[in-house]
Amino acid sequence: MQSPTRFLITGGAGFIGSHLAEALLEQGHVVAVVDDLSTGRLENIAHLLPHERFHFARASITDAIVMDRLASQSDVIVHLAAAVGVKLIVEHPVHTIETNIMGTEAVLKSALRYGCRTLIASTSEVYGKGSKVPFAEEDDVLLGPTSRSRWAYAASKMVDEFLGLAYQREFGLPVVIMRFFNTVGPRQTGRYGMVIPRFVRQALRGEPITVYGDGEQSRCFCDVSDVVQAIIGLAFHPDAPGRVYNIGSTEETTINALAQRVRALAESQSPIVHIPYEQAYAEGFEDMQRRVPDITRIHTLLGWSPKLGLDDILRRVIAYERERLHA
Structure with missing residues (x-):
């Protein structure tokens, strides 16, 4: 019988990391998580702590001693630790740049010492102001000026790549x-501007559902369970390394339509209210009109495409938030 693969997940107490840890443990692998809990939450992984194949270290990924020890015991590193969310990026640009670039450098140095396969989480933000939709991995990138702090996040993740x-x-x-x-x-x-948890909580509490800008900007939302399957596939496929892969859904919706779907599925009477960007973030904030991935590359390699549609995703989030609200 083949011995289990040893995974290290940076930022593993976060949203994606905790779901990935669960799935890997279910498949029989050994999982170590490092997280300083600055954005991750212990409650996300509390149910995994008693598991004999699960280990948690509360530390920063820039702690060279901790990272060296963890990397020495790992076959694969999934690097998810990062400063994320538009709100956090706009309010704390220095933290964003330093966390993303220095953190990734620290992870790669540790990985190199022990020859660990390394998966680095990047973002659709790197496509910047590109207008060619859908976005393919080899497309040119167009960013805004350095005077606008939101582009610092895109640039920092590009440097990571x-x-x-x-x-x-x-x-x-x-x-x-x-x-x-x-x-x-x-x-x-929803703390850092993530739109779906924010809309769902507002709808369940009967508060106004706040849409930033005119609401006609469109996005594609992919369920974390589908994303986890893509990550695991890339972790094991022999031909995956050395390339960039889009991971996302191609089902596009405007933010106005999203707000209406959340309100209907949550059976809420909340009004939908529009807030100017400069009020939500800062003066001169720029947003992308459309964000649609071309997933041909990952589909060709793994046969992967998302299984859950937007309504399924929203029902799952509404059920989860409703339970938390009444806990």
């Missing part, structure tokens, strides 16, 4: 880049 792919080319470290497009589901915090 450049760095990861450079480690592959120069040192032969197997590196996979994953560009996530709006991953959603139970356990996602």
Whole structure:
């Protein structure tokens, strides 16, 4: 019998990381999580702590001693730890840049020492102001000016990608880049501007559902359970390293339509209210009109495509938030 693969998940007490840890344990693998709990939550992984194949270290990924020990006991590192969410990025640009770039550098150095396959989480934000939809991995990238802090996040994640792919080319470290497009589901915090948990909580409490801008900007939302299957597939496929992969749904919806669907599925009477961007974030805030991934590359490699549609996703989040509300 083949011995289980040893995984290290950075940011593993976060939304995606905790779901990934669960799925890997169910498949019989060994899972270690490192998280400083700055955005992750212990409650996300509390039910996993008694598991004999699960280990948790509360530490920063920039702690070289901790990362060296954890990497030495790992076959695969899934690097999810990052500063995420538009609100956090706009309010704390220094933290965003330093966390993303220095954190990824620390992870890659540890991975290189022990030859761990490394999967780096990136974001659809790197496509910036691109207008060619859907976005494909080899498309040109167009970012806004450096005076607008939201582009610092996109640029920092691009540097992460450049760095990861450079480690592959120069040192032969197997590196996979994953560009996530709006991953959603139970356990996602609405603290940093994540739209679906925010809308659902507002609807369940009977508060106004607040749509930023005119609401005609469109997005594609992918359930975390589908994203986890994509990550696991990329972790094991021999031909995955050295490339970038979009991971997301191609079902597009405007934010106005999303607000209406949330209100209907939550059986809420909440009014839908529009708030100008400069009131929600800061003066001069720029948003993307459309965000749709081309998932041909990952589908060709793994046969992967999302199984859950938007209404299924919303029902799952509403059920989860309703339970938390009445807990």
